Amino acid sequence: MSQSILISGGTLANGKKSDLLIKDGLIAEIAEKIEDRDAKRIDASHSIVLPGLVDLHTHLREPGREDAETVESGSRAGVKGGFTALSAMANTSPVADTAGVVEQVYRLGQSAGLLDVFPIGAVTRGLEGEHLAEIGAMADSMARVRVFSDDGHCVFDPLVMRRALEYVKKFDGVIAQHAQEPRLTQGSQMNEGIVSSQLGLKGWPAIAEEAIIARDVLLADHVQARLHICHLTTAGGVEIIRWAKARGINVTAEVTPHHLLLTDELARSYDPVFKVNPPLRTESDVMALREALADGTIDIVATDHAPHPAETKECEWQEASFGMLGLETALSIVNKTMVETGLMNWEKVADRMSYAPSRIGRYENQGQELKVGAPAHITVMNPTQVLRVDRDLVASRSRNTPFHGMELPGRILATIYSGKLVFEGGNA
Numbered sequence: 001m002s003q004s005i006l007i008s009g010g011t012l013a014n015g016k017k018s019d020l021l022i023k024d025g026l027i028a029e030i031a032e033k034i035e036d037r038d039a040k041r042i043d044a045s046h047s048i049v050l051p052g053l054v055d056l057h058t059h060l061r062e063p064g065r066e067d068a069e070t071v072e073s074g075s076r077a078g079v080k081g082g083f084t085a086l087s088a089m090a091n092t093s094p095v096a097d098t099a100g101v102v103e104q105v106y107r108l109g110q111s112a113g114l115l116d117v118f119p120i121g122a123v124t125r126g127l128e129g130e131h132l133a134e135i136g137a138m139a140d141s142m143a144r145v146r147v148f149s150d151d152g153h154c155v156f157d158p159l160v161m162r163r164a165l166e167y168v169k170k171f172d173g174v175i176a177q178h179a180q181e182p183r184l185t186q187g188s189q190m191n192e193g194i195v196s197s198q199l200g201l202k203g204w205p206a207i208a209e210e211a212i213i214a215r216d217v218l219l220a221d222h223v224q225a226r227l228h229i230c231h232l233t234t235a236g237g238v239e240i241i242r243w244a245k246a247r248g249i250n251v252t253a254e255v256t257p258h259h260l261l262l263t264d265e266l267a268r269s270y271d272p273v274f275k276v277n278p279p280l281r282t283e284s285d286v287m288a289l290r291e292a293l294a295d296g297t298i299d300i301v302a303t304d305h306a307p308h309p310a311e312t313k314e315c316e317w318q319e320a321s322f323g324m325l326g327l328e329t330a331l332s333i334v335n336k337t338m339v340e341t342g343l344m345n346w347e348k349v350a351d352r353m354s355y356a357p358s359r360i361g362r363y364e365n366q367g368q369e370l371k372v373g374a375p376a377h378i379t380v381m382n383p384t385q386v387l388r389v390d391r392d393l394v395a396s397r398s399r400n401t402p403f404h405g406m407e408l409p410g411r412i413l414a415t416i417y418s419g420k421l422v423f424e425g426g427n428a
Contacts (some may be wrong), residue, residue: 010044025419052377057302064093071108073093078396079423082379092120097122097133099141106143165225174226176337218245235288245297254302257333272320307398332408
């Protein structure tokens with residue numbers, strides 16, 4: 001039995017002030033005032049009460065790179081950031097391209113018991129882009145995989161991509177594409193533009209992303225399958241997605257918190273903490289991404305949480321790994337870039353960070369409206385408290401946060417998963 005919890009004085013995403021009583025893993029009551037002396041009380045006055053956040057794009061590294069992250073440490077980072085579900089990308093070692101590996105990740109998530117861990121299966125064997133992975137077996141496994149991605153690599157062969165889209169259509173799956181034409185980005189280090197020219201670093205052109213997006217929305221339309229675009233970064237990519245949706249093509253897209261806030265100007269520091277794939281783009285790209293997230297062209301926020309050990313990030317830029325931490329700061333950054341700017345209200349935040357990612361991933365027990373009888377997956381955030389980001393205090397095993405030293409608006413006060421308080425204050 002889960003403990004009884006009373007969340008008092010909070011404001012729901014719709015703006016209504018309510019108390020919530022949680023019993024036996026479910027929301028038992030929602031009312032203006034609830035009295036229950038036996039329940040653990042969480043003071044949510046001045047706070048927003050949201051459905052538990054769902055991340056469709058997380059790198060948990062286990063199996064194989066436990067020095068960077070484990071399913072348990074990533075889960076702790078997740079609940080610290082208000083997440084009650086994470087989607088574990090397939091670029092582990094061994095690659096999650098078989099039923100056995102996805103079931104291993106699924107069991108590790110269950111063992112940690114802090115949130116739901118949904119494995120993402122590889123599209124191709126070994127992420128090599130040549131032969132389809134065991135997609136059907138992963139879909140039929142206990143992990144019930146519905147999202148498939150070679151993230152970190154693009155499924156660059158159009159024939160392989162077509163076959164993958166056709167295959168997952170049979171069980172309502174989705175291909176999540178890392179849109180990067182490899183022949184246009186070989187050796188690239190950062191966004192192609194004025195800054196890359198001035199720094200003498202090989203540029204990563206926007207067209208390398210946009211060309212794959214354009215190709216794949218046409219393929220998805222041709223076979224009538226679901227397509228999801230990972231970590232969209234360019235204004236041109238936004239326009240392609242907007243065009244595709246206007247035509248009725250079944251495509252969704254995500255943006256990361258770091259692409260909503262940071263720009264390629266930060267590469268002038270030569271600090272590899274700002275080296276990421278796809279790269280930080282220009283201010284005009286950032287503004288286009290924010291507008292697209294607000295108007296629904298971009299469906300969700302996904303962290304692309306990418307932990308790396310110190311030796312692969314604290315080195316020369318050209319030798320450093322691509323990637324940033326994202327779980328513990330995501331909601332605060334969305335608050336800063338989208339809510340405080342007036343672009344989105346909290347109802348839209350709930351949609352972009354809970355309801356929509358759950359719909360895309362087909363996660364039936366997550367992303368539900370907070371109502372009586374619903375599973376008690378809940379995030380409580382005070383949007384006015386300051387989060388001072390300190391890389392030495394993160395829950396992740398890695399320290400590569402680009403937000404170190406920043407003060408961000410909004411702190412997670414509590415995360416409740418299946419009626420259990422899995423994070424409160426500073427301890428998970």
